[in-house]
Amino acid sequence: MIKTSIADTGVIVAFLDKRDSWHEWTNEQMRHLPVPFLTCEAVITEACFLVAHLSDGKEKVLKLVSSDVLQIDFSLSNEAEKIQTLLKKYKDVPMDFADACLVRMSELIENSFVFTVDGDFLIYRKHGRKQIPLVIPDKT
Secondary structure, three states, X not given: OOOEEEEOHXXXXXXXXXXXXXXXXXXXXXXXXXXXXXXXXXXXXXXXXXOOOOOOHHHHHHHHHHXXXXXXXXXXXXXXXXXXXXXXXXXXXXXXXXXXXXXXXXXXXXXXXXXXXXXXXXXXXXXXXEEOOEEOOOOO
């Protein structure tokens, strides 16, 4: 069974920034994970902000989208209520908007996993109680 990859901000940043502590781990994982990586606009926005210090950082993020390495597969208009529910449920973590979108994507996309370096995904649950399948470093 082929699984679908859902990419979080941290792995996009780590892939593009050679100085990122997760750069080598991320590149190794990307050699073996199924492409494209699905994501959402919130993740793209965060990634563009976090790589702005790199030469052509924002352009490199957008090139990943235009070359179909990353694909946007989320409609906030359809999922706003569910996102609000997730943000309320995890307000003590706290959950950010992009993470809420990715948790919702994991609920909507069967046979998916979240590719992340963010340990908060070990806390989040899909459909209330189910652990989200992750590709995550052993020590986050």
